[in-house]
Each structure stands twice: as structure tokens, then as C-alpha cells.
Amino acid sequence: MHQLQSKKIVLGITGGIAAYKSAELVRRLRDAGAEVRVVMSKGAQAFITPLTFQALSSHPVHTELLTPEAEAGMNHIELARWADLVIIAPATANCLSSLAQGRADDLLSTLCLATQAPLCIAPAMNQQMWQHAATQHNLQCLIDRGVRCFGPAQGFQACGEVGPGRMLEAAEIAQLCAEQFSIKTLTGRHVVITAGPTQEAIDPVRYISNHSSGKMGFALAQAAVDAGADVTLISGPVQLTTPAGVKRIDVDSANAMHQAVQEHIVNTAIFIGCAAVADYRPKQIASQKLKKDPTNVEQTMTLTLVRNPDIITNVANMQPKPFVVGFAAETEALEQHAKDKLARKKLDMIIANDVSQSNIGFNSDQNAVTVFTSTERISLEQNTKFALAKQLISLIHKQLSS
Template sequence: MQQLNNKQILLGVTGGIAAYKAAELIRRLQDFGAEVRVVMTKAAQEFITPLTLQALSGNPVHCDLLDTEAEAAMGHIELARWADLVLVAPASADFMARLATGQADDLLTTVCLATDAGIAIAPAMNQAMWRDAATQANLATLINKPVAIFGPGDGSQACGDIGPGRMLEADTLAEMTAEQFQSNALDGVNVVITAGPTREAIDPVRYISNHSSGKMGFALAQAAVEAGASVTLIAGPVALVSPERVKRIDVDSAEQMHQAAMDSLANCDMFIGAAAVADYRPAQIVEQKIKKSADSMSIELVRNPDIIAAVASHPQRPFTIGFAAETQDVISYAKGKLAKKKLDLIIANDVSDSEIGFNSDNNAVTVIWNGGEKAMALASKQQLSRCLLSEIAEKYKNSRAT
């Protein structure tokens, strides 16, 4: 059920004895990588406490439509926008009736009206209530909306009756929730991406760096999330906003980026080294600002750690992709780097071209692997990143199949 990885599920809980199953459902959804937030009706709170579901979900539970505190932080519109899917479990007969007629008299129904995400319900009620003509008419209306209907199951009920109306078990509901999402190319894959430049301090004021904006690495992080991956982005000093659902680690120097990269390998399936890491750093950092005196000065430089080579040679080696940003003989240099550093793939681009160089919003690259290469034409870095991730995912899956 890797389709649930990195998905945002808004769980609605309505009044009924089956509300206790919501606790287990939260756990099952989280087991498969989903983030869960909870909305409860007043009747649901008679059967299970908001504190219980807050503790399990790790997020505040939302109960009131006109809660001023909630509106200041994440109101009903923000909840509606946040969700990839609204799952109501249990869904009572009363809730089904209100949802079918488009009412918005509490937080849960209001969110359902406001969201562009899919809606699924897991009915739970007495067998006679389920069979009643009004409930069946509401069910038909909801199916036509369309709302996905999970169940109900058939069997003994808390009231002593036997028949349809039991809420399905948590494992089954988690599986049916996963089926609401298409399988993406990197579902369940843990991806680490480095992006941006590094800064190598000379003194407290000055540093050595380069023109990298980090735009390509950030675009790759966004594309990886869209493909279903869990993404850690190790970012040098850049003026960019983090893509949603990305864990960001900010660093400054090459040594800091190296340490962050090594620390990430314990939970890394794929590593993409898109950062423009400084090859050298000053041998010594002067503690006070260097004053202008002589007509010239010399700074001794020492080599920085080679991050991509260290990742590719690590005992816990992930599928490793490097970048070759060159100004001449681009393909030749990239192929040499691919072989020397024993990478799975390398992405070559000509940074001497102002249309695709540093700070540009566009790029054109060549993807190179042992035995093949593929040129990708000029496109926005967002569009190009999606194409790159598709190609990378195919090579990654092939490597795991052999």
C-alpha cells in the first residue's frame, strides 16, 4: 500500500459505537506513510475522546466549526485544502443524510462541501437503519456525487441484531483508502536530494561560493514528492521556499552538507546530488575580519570531502545520481565522472549557456548511464524535473529487479 506514502488523510469520525475503530484506523494509515488529521462531530465525542485521537494522530483534533482558535491556525477551508482524501469512518445514517443534501451545519460537513479532494465513507449503523429506504436513497445520491463507499460489512452488531451495517475493519479500510490513489513511480521510496551552493568561510565576513540558486534541486524535490517519495532536502544557503511535504535540512559549508548526507544514508533508497558543492575551502578560517593592507594576498585552500563519491562507496549505498555542471566537453566530462565515482546515473548540463546556466528558470540536460544516454530538451526546471524523475524511477526499478 505504498500509494499512501506522503498522502494527507483527513479522517472524519461521527457518532456510533464503531467510533472506537477510528483509533486503530489512524495507526494503519500511518503505518503506510500517511499523515492523518481528525475531525470529530459532537456525537463522536460521546464514544471516544478527542484526546485519544490527538495522541494517536500526533495532530490537534478539530471539533468545532466556529472555533476561533482553529480558524486562526487551520480553519475549515485550510483543512479542506490540506486533504488529499476525506475519509469518514464511521459514517452514521445522520451524517450520510446531511452529506447527501449538502448541509454545512458542523465542521465535518462544511469541510466535505469545501474540499476538492475525494471523499470516502465507511457506513456504520443498525441493520434496519441501513436497509431503510431513506438511507438507501441517500446512498444512491452519494454514489452519484461521486463519494466512494467502503462497506458496510455484514454480521453481528452491538445492539444484538445480525445483518449489514458493521463498519469494516481498520486493515480493510486502509487498503481501500490506498486504492483511491494511483500508484506513482516512487511510491514508498526514501529520496535524499542535495541542492544549492555551499559557502566556505574565509573570515567572519567573507566566503568562497558559486552562482548556484538551488532551483534545480528544489524542483527535483517537488517532483519526487509528486511521484510518491518521502523526500529529505539538504539545502545550502538559498532564497527558496521548501516544497510541501519535504523535510529540509539547512547547511552552509561543504563539510556540513557532507555530514548531513552521511547521516541520511541510514534511511535512504535514492540519493540525488544536485548541489554545487565547493571543491576547496580555506585551510584556516581567520577569526576576525581581514583588513586591507598589502596589494595582494594568498589563501591556502584544501580539498573538501567528495560527497557524491562518499555516498556511492558507502556500505549502505543507495541508488546514486550525480550532476555534472560543465562549461566545455560536457558529455565527456560527465561520462568520466560517472565511471570514476561509480554512480548509477549522471545528469549533465552546460552551465556556460545563459539560458540554462546557474540562476536560470529553465534547463536542458543529458541523462547518462552505463551503456546509454538520453538528451532532454529545454524546459522549465519544474517540467524537466518530472521527466527526469520518470527516467530515474525506471532505472531505479530495473536495478532492484536484477
């Protein structure tokens, strides 16, 4: 995390039980060479004392909007000008709401309006609060303004529930802060990424699909835009927040995804086919809902399926073609199937993962993959999908530069 050396970091702490993790975050940031100033909301002080952060940061903790000790009594302006980066960890639902509305009713919210430094948030809250439409709306507003969101993770929560809303661990947040100062290795390159499942209609209410959540593709889009790329994300039906700076195109079927790729592939440097595209679709789509015969318990139904277009093969056969990266989600013979797909489809790189393991892959925030090129085999151990995405974008850049 050498990027943090001599960087000036303002750490905002709001009122959640995850505030205890912020103490470790201060230590991690300082160990990496950063200078840290801590701002605490009144709610945060109910969970952990300012004295703790004063000892860890070696500086007084800021809690009040207007203080006689500050220059001209304007503490928020001084800190806003001083910061190279502002990170709020934990960021509660109330904090997200305040930031989205542009409120300036305490030191932290006012500072966020006054600073020109990048603003990052590490949300932490009850899983139901996190998934509430209002919270997701506020989050999207902030992302659209360029605010970076770190997490949250899934797991057991202090309230006894299980789900998304856990604040990331301090080490991961510190690493993500460091990456905000990284060299933009893909600046000037256009990257097209497909993500999520496709839905192949049977009738107006039924379709054929798969378990893809789109999380890996969205993580790659975030990692690519962080590396400076101009990113177009073509996504099947998913409930995920669009990363800041990414152009998102929503599609439903394989044919629609194929058409969108053809429309946006011109002048593309890198194509990443991360979507789980259905291989087949019904030959005919019923115009009305198919009904069963209630008097015939032995009734069966036959669907005739036809092949969908092979999107990644079509891209790989372009002249000139971009650097083409595919995915192989397998349940057996992982290496054999991945290498076969790499050669048969004329890909430059393929990323293989074992989806038979329930703790990684589809619908999980974690994954473990093996990367194959024509000359290399690289194993990436289990990690968050975002951390893996960072490693994969780095590997792609390395291949392009070799």
C-alpha cells in the same frame, strides 16, 4: 493527460490580467476529458466576462456565495463536495492572503475551506508583489498545509516590469493538474537530495561560493514527493520555498552538508547529489575580518585551499549503497567530463548540463540536460526545471525497476 478523464475540476479565477489565460485552461482541461465548473471573483469579472467561461465550460459560472438556485442556497458546499480538484488560476496576492488567513468572505474562499479536494494555485502578480515578504509568508503557510503551487514563471509583465510573477501557460497548468492524479511510483522509498551552493568561509564576513540557485534541486524534491517518496532535502543557502511534504535541512558549508548527508542517508533508496558543492575551502578561517593596508596599493593576499569531502563518492561507496545520481555542470567537453565522472565516482546516473549558456542552468528557471547511465544517453530538451525534474524522476524510477 489521460489522468484527467472524467475528473471534476473547479477552476477559481481571481482578479488579474492573466485571467485571459484561464479561458484556454478551461479548453485544455475539457479536451483532456475533465468536467469543469468555473468560480469567478468580482475582480476577475472586471477582466473577462462570466459568459466566456459559460460558453467554454458548457455550465453556468458561479459568482455568488449564496444563491437561491443552489440546493439549500449553499453553492459553496455543493461545489466543495463535487470537486476532485480545485485549481485557482490566476491566484493573486490578495487571494493568497485570503487563503492563508482562512477567510470566507466570497464564494471561492469559502469553497476552499469547505472542500476536501486537493487545492492548487497558479500565482500571477507584479514581480515586486510576488517577492514581498508578506506574499512569501502567505505562500509558505499554504504550502505547509499541503497546497500545491504551480509557478510562477519569469518574464515580461503587463505592467512593463520583468521578473517572477507571470502565470504559467495553460498547457503546463493542465499537465500539472493531471499529475495530481498520477500513480505514486516512489511510494515507500526514502530519497535524499542535496541542492544549492555551499559557502566556504574566509573570515567572518567573506566566503567562497558559486552561482547555484538551488532551483533544480528543489524542483527534484517537489517531483519526488509528488511521486510518493519520503524526501529529505539538504540545502545550501538559498531563498526558495520548501515544497510541501519535504523535510528540509539548511546547511552552509561542504563539511556541514557532508555531515547532514551522513546523518540522513541510512535506509535511503535514492540519493541525488544536485548541490554545487565547493571542491575546496580555505585551510584557515580568520577569526576577525581581514583588513587591507590602505598605504600599500600593491598588497596581495594568498589563500591556501584544501579539498572538501567528496560527498557523492562517499555515498556511492556505501555498502549497501542507494541508487546514486550525480550532476555535471560543465562549460566544455560536456559528454566526456560527464562520462568520466559517472565511471570514476561509481554513479548509477549522471545528469549533465552546459552552464556556459546564460539562458539555462544557474539562476535560470529553464534547463536542458543530457542523462548518462552505463548503457544509455538520453537528451532532455530545454524546458522548465520542474518539467525536467518530473522527467528525471521518471527516468530514475525506470532504472530502479529494470
